[in-house]
Amino acid sequence: MNGRSARPDALGARLKAYEGRAAAAAGAGRDPVNAPMIRHWCEAMGDTNPAYRGPDAVAPPTMLQAWTMGGLSGHADRTGAYDELLGLLDESGCTSVVATDCEQEYLRPLRPGDEVTFDAVIESVSDRKTTKLGTGYFVTTRMDVRVADELVGTHRFRILKYAPAPRRPPAARPGRPRPVVNRDNAGFWQGVAEHRLLIQRCTGCGTLRHPWLPGCNACGCLEWDTLEASGAGTVYSYVVMHHPPFPAFDPPYAVGLIELAEGVRMVSNVVGVPYDKVRIGLPVRVEFLSHEDDEGALVLPVFRAVEGERRPGESTASGE
Structure with missing residues (x-):
C-alpha cells in the first residue's frame, strides 16, 4: 500500500526506538518438518511437483512460515x-x-525430520503514513529460520497499524472492481476482452493450468501456449x-468454483439462477x-446456469 508521509512526530520517534529490538527469541517449531503436513499443503495448493513426494522429498519453499507458526495456542516466544x-x-x-x-x-x-528454530527482530517502523484505510505506521519484522546453526531462510512480514479513516457515503454507485493485470496473466485478460476463455498449457508436459503462472507446477517448464476452452x-x-x-x-x-470441461477450475459468479x-x-x-x-469498458467472464444440459463427459442412458 502506498501512502503519504507526515512530518516526524513524537510518537514516531518513540516507535523508531524499537527498531532492532527482538520480536521473538529462541522460538522452536512445534513439530519437525514432516511428510503429512507437506502432503496437506500440496493437496490444498494443487501442487503436484514430484520433488515434494517420496523418500527424498523436500518441503515446498513457501511452507517456510508454516513450520514456525504457534497455532491456536499463540506465540509463547514473542518478546515484551x-x-x-x-x-x-x-x-495512539x-x-x-x-x-x-x-x-x-x-x-x-x-x-522431513528437520527441526527449525527462529528469532525475529523489529526491522523497521515507518514514518506516519496516510492511506485510504486511515493514518498509521507500517511495522516490518524479519524472522531468521535455522536448522541447528544453519540459516535456511528469512521471512519478512509487514503490517499497517492505523486509525481508521472516517467513512463517507459514496457519491455514486461504484463500478465493478477491475482485475489486477500483470505480465503473467495479461494474456488471459486479453482473451477475455476478445470473448475467448484461454487456458495455459505447458509445452513441456502438456499440463493445463489456471490461474496463469510463469512456470509449470508439474514439470517446472517455463514455456507454454494456450488452449481455448469450450x-x-x-x-x-x-x-x-x-x-x-x-x-x-x-x-x-x-x-462459484467452476470446473471447466478441460479439467481446470476458476472462480467466478454464477448467474441465471x-x-x-x-x-x-x-x-x-x-x-x-x-x-x-469512467475507466472505459471492462469485460468479465461469468457462468450462466444451463437447464437441461448434461455435465461435461456425462452420457445419457442410451450412451449418446
Whole structure:
C-alpha cells in the first residue's frame, strides 16, 4: 500500500526506538518438518511437483512460515518489546491492523525430520503514513529460520497499524472492481476482452493450468501456449456472499468454483439462477459481460446456469 508521509512526530520517534529490538527469541517449531503436513499443503495448493513426494522429498519453499507458526495456542516466544510497540500504537488510536505483504528468502530446502528454530527482530517502523484505510505506521519484522546453526531462510512480514479513516457515503454507485493485470496473466485478460476463455498449457508436459503462472507446477517448464476452452463446466463448489457488502454488488449472490470441461477450475459468479438454487454439479456455460465506467469498458467472464444440459463427459442412458 502506498501512502503519504507526515512530518516526524513524537510518537514516531518513540516507535523508531524499537527498531532492532527482538520480536521473538529462541522460538522452536512445534513439530519437525514432516511428510503429512507437506502432503496437506500440496493437496490444498494443487501442487503436484514430484520433488515434494517420496523418500527424498523436500518441503515446498513457501511452507517456510508454516513450520514456525504457534497455532491456536499463540506465540509463547514473542518478546515484551513487540507487545509494547503494538500497545503504543493502540494507545495512539491505531487500533486497526492489516497485513500488507511478506517477503521470503530460501537458502536451502527443508526436509522431513528437520527441526527449525527462529528469532525475529523489529526491522523497521515507518514514518506516519496516510492511506485510504486511515493514518498509521507500517511495522516490518524479519524472522531468521535455522536448522541447528544453519540459516535456511528469512521471512519478512509487514503490517499497517492505523486509525481508521472516517467513512463517507459514496457519491455514486461504484463500478465493478477491475482485475489486477500483470505480465503473467495479461494474456488471459486479453482473451477475455476478445470473448475467448484461454487456458495455459505447458509445452513441456502438456499440463493445463489456471490461474496463469510463469512456470509449470508439474514439470517446472517455463514455456507454454494456450488452449481455448469450450466454456462448458460445472459448479465444483460455491459460496453465497451476504457480508461484507460491496457497493458494486447486490447481495446475496453466488460465487462459484467452476470446473471447466478441460479439467481446470476458476472462480467466478454464477448467474441465471437464484442464489439459493445453485448446487454442486450444476451445469454452467461461460458468458462475457461488459461493463462501462469512467475507466472505459471492462469485460468479465461469468457462468450462466444451463437447464437441461448434461455435465461435461456425462452420457445419457442410451450412451449418446
